[in-house]
Amino acid sequence: MKKIASALFFMGIVIFSSCIKKPTEIPVENIPPDTHIFVEGTVDTVPAKQVIHWWGNDPDGYVVGYYYNWDDSPDTIFTTLKVDTFTLQASDTINFHTLKVWALDNENAWDPTPAVLTIPVKNSPPTVEFVRNTLPPDTTLPVATFYFEGHDIDGDQSVVGFYWRLDFEDDTVIHFIERDTGYVTIRNIPEGERTITVWAVDESHALSDSITHTWYVIPVVGDILFLDDNTSSQADNFYRQIMDNNFFGQYTYYRIEYGLPYSPFDVNAIINELGFNYIIWYTGDDYEHFSYAQKYIETYLSNHKKLFLISPACLNSFYNPENPSPFMSQFLGVDTVTAWDKFILKGYNIIPQASGYDTLEVQLSLISKFDGFEVTPDATPLYRLPDFTAWQGNPVCALKKPDQNPDLVFFSIQFHALDGRGNAESIFLHILRDELGYTK
Numbered sequence: 352m353k354k355i356a357s358a359l360f361f362m363g364i365v366i367f368s369s370c371i372k373k374p375t376e377i378p379v380e381n382i383p384p385d386t387h388i389f390v391e392g393t394v395d396t397v398p399a400k401q402v403i404h405w406w407g408n409d410p411d412g413y414v415v416g417y418y419y420n421w422d423d424s425p426d427t428i429f430t431t432l433k434v435d436t437f438t439l440q441a442s443d444t445i446n447f448h449t450l451k452v453w454a455l456d457n458e459n460a461w462d463p464t465p466a467v468l469t470i471p472v473k474n475s476p477p478t479v480e481f482v483r484n485t486l487p488p489d490t491t492l493p494v495a496t497f498y499f500e501g502h503d504i505d506g507d508q509s510v511v512g513f514y515w516r517l518d519f520e521d522d523t524v525i526h527f528i529e530r531d532t533g534y535v536t537i538r539n540i541p542e543g544e545r546t547i548t549v550w551a552v553d554e555s556h557a558l559s560d561s562i563t564h565t566w567y568v569i570p571v572v573g574d575i576l577f578l579d580d581n582t583s584s585q586a587d588n589f590y591r592q593i594m595d596n597n598f599f600g601q602y603t604y605y606r607i608e609y610g611l612p613y614s615p616f617d618v619n620a621i622i623n624e625l626g627f628n629y630i631i632w633y634t635g636d637d638y639e640h641f642s643y644a645q646k647y648i649e650t651y652l653s654n655h656k657k658l659f660l661i662s663p664a665c666l667n668s669f670y671n672p673e674n675p676s677p678f679m680s681q682f683l684g685v686d687t688v689t690a691w692d693k694f695i696l697k698g699y700n701i702i703p704q705a706s707g708y709d710t711l712e713v714q715l716s717l718i719s720k721f722d723g724f725e726v727t728p729d730a731t732p733l734y735r736l737p738d739f740t741a742w743q744g745n746p747v748c749a750l751k752k753p754d755q756n757p758d759l760v761f762f763s764i765q766f767h768a769l770d771g772r773g774n775a776e777s778i779f780l781h782i783l784r785d786e787l788g789y790t791k
Contacts, residue, residue, distance in 0.1 A: 382409070389404040401470065403468070414454045417429070453465040490568075490569060491540075497549070503551075515550075517548075542568055569605070581634055586767045598791075601791070605621070628657060629657045658758065660762070663721040666722045675687075685724045718768050723763070729754075731751050733750055
């Protein structure tokens, strides 16, 4: 009986339970997210470059990203960022730009009312200037390099580059270089007074005021480059008279006594790119700019072009008893300096060591500075100094290198001061024609 009663009780529970209805399920619609924008600073008239923040809230899920566009552009962009930097164009005095941002939630619902920000942008144009102390000399050969730098209150990185043009070109020929380049080397510049005009341009296409530089360009004449690296009018007159009497202006005369061009591109172009096969370079007694062109001279001589160097000062730059420059022995033919910064009086003779050379006599009351030396095995002495109390022995003061078909003749003593016998001009021409092979 107990088993029957238990069974009936259980069946009753089941029947009663089956009579209870489940509650009706009511679908809940996804609530879209809400979007907000924040801009750093006061939204008045602002610079073209702006940092803008945004964020979204989703009451029944979470935000997975954002879509945005500018000025109702059809190109809507998706991002997971909440901040970005924008450069807004402001070609006029003030431009208005509108940003719209939509948050997107995890159920792919957009904010139906995007956050909107309108920004009145007033761009500050950049400024431009030539890099300090880099301008070419007032007179150049047909190559010149200019270095620029641009600045902008929106940040110098907003300057994207520079426009430039030369006055001899048509007004429509305006060239562009990127900011990271920052310089331009101009070649084949026509003779005459020239002016370069430069502008900086920023990311929003705003132009700076222009800057200009005017200089004079001389042409390349012939294949002899005659470099005046001496402020002495006596030296200038001596060499110019020889050149004009014998070559009738068919050479290029260029003064560098106040320094080589700043740019190494210009120095290399002058020595190696303008078609010169002969260089005559004379310097002052206690200063020179030859050593600054060392690596370009190495290229020049390695191509078996001809150099007549007259420089009492250049060995000071190359000779260190403990660590002499390889250039001195490999290219100048000087092994050791044995008489350093010496002087000699008027009337003393410089003694020839090779055929075709006459004795040279000091014509000045005093030659104050020069060096005596011994040569390397591949060089040949041309002149030695006389016995004098200022040094020991008879050191070399002029050489050629190599002995046959030389590429180099080097005098360490002032050649123009050795004309006491009136024969310096003939020896000068002998060097240029017979030793270095000039035939025109």
